[in-house]
Amino acid sequence: MPCVSTIDLPPPSVGPVSRLAPKPIKFVLNWGRRYSLWVFNFGLACCAIEFIATSMSRHDFIRLGVIPFAPGPRQADLMVVSGTVSDKMAPAVRRLYEQMPEPKYVISFGACSNCGGPYWDSYCVTKGVDQIIPVDVYVPGCPPRPEALLHGIVHLQEKIAGESLGERYDGGEPMSPPPAPRPLSATVLRRPIQPAPEPAPEPAPEPMSEAASAPGPVAEPEAETRPLPPVREPVREEPVREERPSPPDDAGPPLDHDPSIIPGLTDHGHDDEIGRDR
Amino acid sequence: MNAAPDPNERTAELTAAWTERFGTEITTGETFGGLAVGVPPEHWVAALAFARDELSCGFFDWLTGVDELEDGFAVVVHVYSLERRHHLLVRTRVPRAEPVLPTATGVYRGAAWHERETFEMFGVRFEGHPHLVPLLLPDGFEGNPLRKEFVLAARVAKPWPGAKEPGESGHGAPSRRRVRPPGVPEEGTWGPARRPPVPENPDA
Numbered sequence: 199m200p201c202v203s204t205i206d207l208p209p210p211s212v213g214p215v216s217r218l219a220p221k222p223i224k225f226v227l228n229w230g231r232r233y234s235l236w237v238f239n240f241g242l243a244c245c246a247i248e249f250i251a252t253s254m255s256r257h258d259f260i261r262l263g264v265i266p267f268a269p270g271p272r273q274a275d276l277m278v279v280s281g282t283v284s285d286k287m288a289p290a291v292r293r294l295y296e297q298m299p300e301p302k303y304v305i306s307f308g309a310c311s312n313c314g315g316p317y318w319d320s321y322c323v324t325k326g327v328d329q330i331i332p333v334d335v336y337v338p339g340c341p342p343r344p345e346a347l348l349h350g351i352v353h354l355q356e357k358i359a360g361e362s363l364g365e366r367y368d369g370g371e372p373m374s375p376p377p378a379p380r381p382l383s384a385t386v387l388r389r390p391i392q393p394a395p396e397p398a399p400e401p402a403p404e405p406m407s408e409a410a411s412a413p414g415p416v417a418e419p420e421a422e423t424r425p426l427p428p429v430r431e432p433v434r435e436e437p438v439r440e441e442r443p444s445p446p447d448d449a450g451p452p453l454d455h456d457p458s459i460i461p462g463l464t465d466h467g468h469d470d471e472i473g474r475d476r
Numbered sequence: 477m478n479a480a481p482d483p484n485e486r487t488a489e490l491t492a493a494w495t496e497r498f499g500t501e502i503t504t505g506e507t508f509g510g511l512a513v514g515v516p517p518e519h520w521v522a523a524l525a526f527a528r529d530e531l532s533c534g535f536f537d538w539l540t541g542v543d544e545l546e547d548g549f550a551v552v553v554h555v556y557s558l559e560r561r562h563h564l565l566v567r568t569r570v571p572r573a574e575p576v577l578p579t580a581t582g583v584y585r586g587a588a589w590h591e592r593e594t595f596e597m598f599g600v601r602f603e604g605h606p607h608l609v610p611l612l613l614p615d616g617f618e619g620n621p622l623r624k625e626f627v628l629a630a631r632v633a634k635p636w637p638g639a640k641e642p643g644e645s646g647h648g649a650p651s652r653r654r655v656r657p658p659g660v661p662e663e664g665t666w667g668p669a670r671r672p673p674v675p676e677n678p679d680a
Contacts, residue, residue, distance in 0.1 A: 284614075285614045286612070286614040288612070314630075318630055318636055318661070319628040319630050319631065319657050319660050320607070320618075320621075320628070320630070321621040321628060321630075322613065322614070322617075322621070324633060325630065464594070
């Protein structure tokens with residue numbers, strides 16, 4: 199059976215070597231870790247807009263070493279849960295958190311992911327993302343200002359600078375406990391690399407049959423997702439965009455544009471740039 | 477831009493068309509931005525087909541339900557005519573004891589998801605729907621959350637963590653009447669902490 203590998207590798211750990219490292223090495227390791235936080239934004243609601251604002255040029259958390267270009271959770275060190283976690287979304291949050299490599303950190307951004315926020319009485323909102331994953335730093339606000347997220351990041355970096363991964367993973371109080379083992383059907387994560395050969399006369403392995411008999415929405419035909427026959431359309435050539443026609447020379451500025459709101463653009467003979475007179 | 481006709485004139489036209497087609501079985505009324513038509517449930521599909529074919533309301537905007545307590549559930553459809561630029565609100569009402577309505581997916585294909593959502597939120601069953609299963613709620617959710625009898629029991633399981641009302645924090649101003657959101661039961665009237673004198677409890 200060359201198709202399915204069912205060997206469970208031990209989870210990668212960073213504990214023992216880091217515990218044996220001398221203190222200057224720990225300092226250097228923590229120093230490197232705190233300033234290269236590849237962040238994975240779990241944007242679920244309006245707080246994600248504030249997160250995006252923090253990543254943009256005005257606030258620019260890349261200067262703090264927070265890099266928002268992680269291709270996915272498997273390459274990320276920090277997850278920022280920004281927004282309302284609903285009960286339907288909670289398993290996905292948990293699952294993507296488990297895919298992140300250790301050491302991993304979580305910032306809960308905003309009132310909704312801290313505790314449910316204004317949706318405390320809702321029938322479908324999780325009362326805080328810390329009910330499903332451990333959280334390192336909470337940022338309060340509804341939504342918080344970008345400066346609040348910057349403060350939370352600095353706070354997390356101080357926490358990273360002072361931590362010892364050996365203590366974190368070997369005894370002491372683990373900040374992020376390893377996920378509890380849970381049964382997964384074989385088809386979920388371990389897909390065969392090659393297509394399976396013809397059905398052998400021997401009985402199928404146990405997880406396969408279990409997965410095959412598991413009822414799922416896949417079995418029922420979804421009316422809305424019925425495959426449509428592909429429609430062949432002639433590929434229309436996108437016309438090469440001409441250069442923008444230059445406005446005629448006598449055309450003034452657009453009427454809705456008031457140039458006086460830009461300081462220094464107009465000169466009305468005032469004393470300073472913004473039109474005040476001394 | 478085309479010269480838009482007078483809205484009142486257009487509403488009068490639509491009212492005349494509906495009355496000519498359905499007679500006195502329907503009610504018409506003016507709402508914000510257009511005409512609202514109330515039809516009995518047995519004419520539901522015919523009314524929608526009439527709106528689509530005769531009144532050129534080809535744009536299906538949304539379908540939802542309204543819990544009107546003892547009057548039953550109202551099911552409301554908003555459609556729009558892209559050609560003639562008029563809105564139309566078509567309403568019907570189903571009894572609370574047996575909320576069943578024929579599906580509108582035969583008229584507007586896009587009503588399928590809206591009917592699934594109305595089904596899970598209000599419990600209105602749409603007969604003839606091709607795949608009437610919950611759309612948004614998590615698996616295993618029981619109840620219809622947008623019904624007014626649905627009890628929001630989060631505070632029964634865990635109290636509100638903040639001290640938002642005067643007096644709740646234990647110091648400061650004395651307590652006044654606490655404002656609760658709709659659907660949140662009073663303390664001690666629901667759940668395991670229920671006190672012995674029980675008021676009439678909605679069967680949740």
